[in-house]
Amino acid sequence: MWRVATVVTLHDETATARTITLEVQDWPGHVAGQHVDVRLTASDRYSAVRSYSIASAPNSRSRIELTVERLPNGEVSPYLTQEVAIGDRLEVRGPVGGWFVWRAEQTEPIQLVAGGSGIVPLMAMIRSRAAAVSTAPFRLLYSVRDPGAIFYRDELRALSDNRDSASVTFAYTRTIPRDWPRPPGRIDATLVAETAWPSVIVPTCYVCGPTSFVESVTNLLSASGNQREKIKTERFGSTGEHT
Amino acid sequence: MNSPTYNYLDGNAAAGELSKIFAPDVTTAKGQCAHCGAIKRFAEAHLYMQGPGVVARCAACEHVLLRLVNIRNRMFLDVSGMTYICLDRSPLEESRS
Numbered sequence: 001m002w003r004v005a006t007v008v009t010l011h012d013e014t015a016t017a018r019t020i021t022l023e024v025q026d027w028p029g030h031v032a033g034q035h036v037d038v039r040l041t042a043s044d045r046y047s048a049v050r051s052y053s054i055a056s057a058p059n060s061r062s063r064i065e066l067t068v069e070r071l072p073n074g075e076v077s078p079y080l081t082q083e084v085a086i087g088d089r090l091e092v093r094g095p096v097g098g099w100f101v102w103r104a105e106q107t108e109p110i111q112l113v114a115g116g117s118g119i120v121p122l123m124a125m126i127r128s129r130a131a132a133v134s135t136a137p138f139r140l141l142y143s144v145r146d147p148g149a150i151f152y153r154d155e156l157r158a159l160s161d162n163r164d165s166a167s168v169t170f171a172y173t174r175t176i177p178r179d180w181p182r183p184p185g186r187i188d189a190t191l192v193a194e195t196a197w198p199s200v201i202v203p204t205c206y207v208c209g210p211t212s213f214v215e216s217v218t219n220l221l222s223a224s225g226n227q228r229e230k231i232k233t234e235r236f237g238s239t240g241e242h243t
Numbered sequence: 244m245n246s247p248t249y250n251y252l253d254g255n256a257a258a259g260e261l262s263k264i265f266a267p268d269v270t271t272a273k274g275q276c277a278h279c280g281a282i283k284r285f286a287e288a289h290l291y292m293q294g295p296g297v298v299a300r301c302a303a304c305e306h307v308l309l310r311l312v313n314i315r316n317r318m319f320l321d322v323s324g325m326t327y328i329c330l331d332r333s334p335l336e337e338s339r340s
């Protein structure tokens with residue numbers, strides 16, 4: 001079932017990513033981690049569908065935020081990141097997906113690992129935790145190309161400054177900020193050992209990013225003693241309809 | 244055994260497509276692979292979306308679990324790769340009420 005969604009605000013996260021707030025007609029509410037399918041239809045009736053994770057926490061209003069990264073050869077993302085304007089209408093199906101979700105009833109330690117725009121559904125979980133005044137211990141390990149590629153920068157910085165809240169570790173793969181202690185590189189076993197929850201406390205892990213990233217992080221988490229059943233994954237890639 | 248190429252997504256990604264057919268969320272359901280017998284959530288399957296439809300493969304053995312193809316105004320669904328699908332009852336009853 002497709003619902004009409006109106007663009008109400010636009011905010012650039014980085015040079016290539018934009019957060020779009022949508023007012024969705026008869027929005028039934030969502031759980032952090034879920035995604036929606038977005039359908040765009042051209043005047044000649046040609047339509048394209050893509051999946052995007054919801055970035056905002058569940059709330060009582062009928063508004064959701066999506067953060068879209070522009071893909072070089074994308075069909076939909078260039079439109080959503082450059083051309084869409086406030087007041088434009090899109091169609092939305094969802095929310096969908098009940099597996100890669102965090103619910104406020106969960107009290108166990110949570111390990112989040114994001115690669116690039118894989119931060120989006122994890123941000124919904126972090127925001128949902130704050131909105132629910134949950135005390136579930138959260139840790140986020142966020143891998144980005146360079147400091148300019150960080151989404152939700154101020155919000156994440158505020159979190160890492162607040163000791164009662166979720167802790168955030170950045171890992172830079174290409175360019176590091178000045179005086180950064182770790183050389184640029186992918187997440188490895190040392191970083192997991194130093195910054196992720198130890199497996200003995202049995203955290204639930206949520207890993208989101210490109211397929212190769214998810215594969216590598218899942219292997220690292222398993223190798224450090226986490227049970228595969230406790231690692232939930234959401235892969236994305238430029239494969240087929242869903243990007 | 245893992246797939247040698249990284250061109251798949253998770254079963255989660257089919258949630259929207261499957262919602263056209265099933266009222267409850269099938270991605271959280273458990274299914275048994277007809278080939279190796281592994282019992283996993285559908286969300287954990289490897290999902291291939293490059294073709295004219297969706298193909299889900301077992302994360303343990305890569306056997307085809309489900310195929311869903313849209314051809315003009317018809318949808319073809321093949322779930323012969325699973326011996327069964329087990330859905331939680333509570334969401335089912337909620338969706339009926």
